[in-house]
Amino acid sequence: MSKPYLRFEDGKISLGGKDLDVSSASLSLNPSLEPERVYGDYDAAIAGAKTEFVKHAAVSPLRGQLEIKFLINSDKFTTNNIDKLFDIRNGMNGDAIHGNIVGRYFFDNMYLKSFSFSLSPYSVIEASASYDIFGSVKKTSERRFNITNLNIAHGLKSFGEMKANNQSADNISGQFEISSLQYSIQVNRKVHYHIRGSEHSSVATTANGALPARVSLENIEAEMSVESNEIIPNLNPYGDYQSGTTVDGLSSASLSAFLYTLQGDKVAKFSCTGKIQSESLSISEGQYAKGNLTIREIIK
């Protein structure tokens, strides 16, 4: 009996030639089409011309998206190599990630758009990443891979640290407990096409169509937020913790997440140093007072 549908167990996800421990993936392609309507022949009944649909016209090159949720396995990400694979911090460049496989489909020309994860007590840490894809996808054979040692980042041993003006949050608020922590990094890119690049006849010889000549980095911003029992008091208009009488010499706030596996192996460290963008406190029936605090770092 044939199996036209690909099973989860047989559809590996590989990005940049590296197999990832992906729990879910969503690949989509969206040609940008607009209907072209023109005035037709003369119609005596209306003493004029009616508009008529001619075709769908492509108004921009083919683009797609890939969104994945994956586990951060220490075997694949030795300490801080996660930065390199996902190209998410300093040293990020405009190079495309080629050699990507999602199930039975293969594609090139992929660029990281965002990366995030959340850390909460006793929970498996699941990360998310989304990518922009330029061009089309090709059919390939289904593939599997083996995991010999599952050693993934877990909330049991991973920890967080909050500082404001170089003081630990415990020193500022008494006892500062973080019930959950979120990290996200957003990359905005500018896509450059050659003028009239899409008009050359060679463009139509593959399904990819016109590809960008260059995808450059516009900006990178990281954001970290925590849900906690306290918020930072004495927040000044500059987003700093100010306990004294001057704003001079105040340091930015920082949040850090140190990811470890369940076995206690180091996986990766993520930090966000910048201004406190927002903090809030809420209390409602049947709940504790919950603080929420966000720090944003402008990386580029």
Place this chain on the structure above:
Amino acid sequence: MSFSNYQQKVVIDGVALSGVQDVNGSYGISEKPIRIAGVGFVDALVNAPLEGNFTISRKMVSRDPLIQFDSLGKYTYDENEISGAILYENDTKGFGFTKGRVTRYSVNCAVGEIPDIQTDITVYGDLGSGVMTQSETQSHPPIQYPDQSSISINVSDFQLDAITDFSYSRSLNLEAVYAIPKGTSSDWDNDIDISNPNLDPVQIDTQYPIETDINFTMIVNNYQIKEMKDKIRSAPKSNVSIQIKDAETDAIINAFTGQNVRLTSESISSSTEDEMTISLTYKGYETLHNPVS
């Protein structure tokens, strides 16, 4: 080697309990199956805090050492942790727990029986062999037995007929807050264990109100069931008190009170073999600060 009932001891908060009929301790680990595209199921990993349960069933043969009151007259177990263990082999081995919180306390009794006490405990700390294996440090209250003539129930707004059985229970909803482990960048840099792994909840709170349920069954004599719609319109509150006294000395062993409780259901039962009975159920709510009036 096995251990008979006379070789075991149940110690809670330093007191070796008497009248224990059975004790059950258990814990469960909540796991998340890990499934990976292109591989399938790989493993299942812990994905929720570990919490255990301890249930103690006893006959009431003395003042209950678990029932203590604070300066405001509230049950201390409402807000405080308890610990304990089942000890055996001359108290050298045991299965115990720490950071336990009472989630339900109930007393049941029928004519001709010694009242039963059941205490349900949720464990937020350690649970298992070798935990809290310490002998009793406090003396047990003197043994006192009630009999059916020394147990009385009073309801503030009417005269009760003969009671055949009663039950009293308090249910506590607890909320445990967990936080992620706390460490510093120097812990990371120097590969040292973090000082605060936050394995236990950082806070455990009782969610008020605490619900009190009192139920008793009477043999019908003078009492008449109230008309349902009248009852809803008036919704009166009563005080119900249960006193369990020593059959010999008449000294109170344990007393339970439901303040401003409301009659929530009545049922009548008639059969060819038994006397006609009426069962009344009262429900009350205990608050943290502002008592229900």
